[in-house]
Amino acid sequence: MPFDTAIPIINFAAFTADKEQDRRNIGSDLFNAFRTVGFCYIKNLPIPPALISQSFSLSRQFFSLPESSKLLAPHPDSGTHQRGYSAVGREKISLYPGAKTDTPVFECKESFDIGREGDSIQPNIWPPEDLVPGFRDGSMVLFKTMRAAAMMVMESLALGLGLEEGFFDDYHSSEQCCNQLRFLHYPDVPAERLSAGNVERIVEHTDKGTLTLLLQEDDGVAGLEVEINGEWTQVPVVPGAVLVNIGDLLQMWSNDALKSTRHRVPVPKQTVSGKWGTERYSIPYFVAVDRGKIVECLKTCHGTERPKKYEAVDAWDYIDSVMSKAYDEY
Ligand SMILES: O=C(O)CCC(=O)C(=O)O
Ligand SMILES: [Fe+2]
Secondary structure (H helix, E strand, C coil), rough: CCCCCCCCEEEECCEEEEHHHHHHHHHHHHHHHHCCEEEEEECCCCCCCCHHHHHHHHHHHHCCCCCHHHHCCCCCCCCCCCCCEEEECCHHHCCCCCCCCCCCEEEEEEEEEEECCCCCCCCCHHHHHHCCCHHHHHHHHHHHHHHHHHHHHHHHHHHHHHCCCCCHHHHHCCCCCCCCEEEEEECEEEEEHHHHCCCCCEEEEECCCCEEEEEEEEEEECCCCEEEECEEEECCCCCEEEEEECCCCHHCCCCCCCCCCCEEEECCCCCCCCCCCCCCCEEEEEECCCCEEEEEECCHHHHHECCCCCCEHHHHHHHHHHHHHHHHCC
């Protein structure tokens, strides 16, 4: 029975080297999903289910540590060094430029950020190995696996955009990779916090980079909502599927052919023994363009009838400028 969702489900099983026409068809489905909704579920990406369960288990082990232990790997004070542990309420997506900042919002989430090993500008910040044995190695296996899956999605999207298949490779190299893996935990919201008002799990926002791949557990707690045609629409967990959306940079790159769609995770509407729950875990993987690369309107996305809407930007300057505020105080 087809799953009932407003978000298209795309199957990558036939995206293999020997199936040229299937690759093109999948690229065109992907292009259409990102053109209309900005989100899709993808089935059969090369991310082993056992790796996903192991990663959620590492995430749970980490977040269940006492706060003092988690803070042995603290996220730096600046939003431009996105690594390590951010305690509940620390990061404020509501401080992104363009977000609603008139009233401070308490964002009831905690996170752990990871990047490429060997990145001297944003080095990783790890907890001591004995706190969660295997955390570092396991996270890096997931990081590399997610990167390979994301490159496959971008190959397909390049075909959908009428570009050569490897077009995005040079902007997302493995040596200079600026992608970010994030373990996210939304704890139950204590009742007193809720009655104080202005609580969200994550406020409405758009992602900033190229693509985001979101892992959710097959039997996990949903909660994400996506704005489709002006309506907030709940996003169910589709077993075995990865949720993929595009970010602002790719919207600009495509001259608005593709849509970077607003989404949010509100506080759940049911009470569970004095708290508003239940707690949710998710793992986004944010794909970003390498530092120093200039992004300018794709050649297939402009013409005499379709002028360029955006100036060329240095991709990383752009991302840094929007994310830098998120660790400030109100
Ligand atoms: O947890 C989720 O479902 C959404 C996370 C998200 O939108 C983000 O981290 O940008
Ligand atoms: Fe997001």
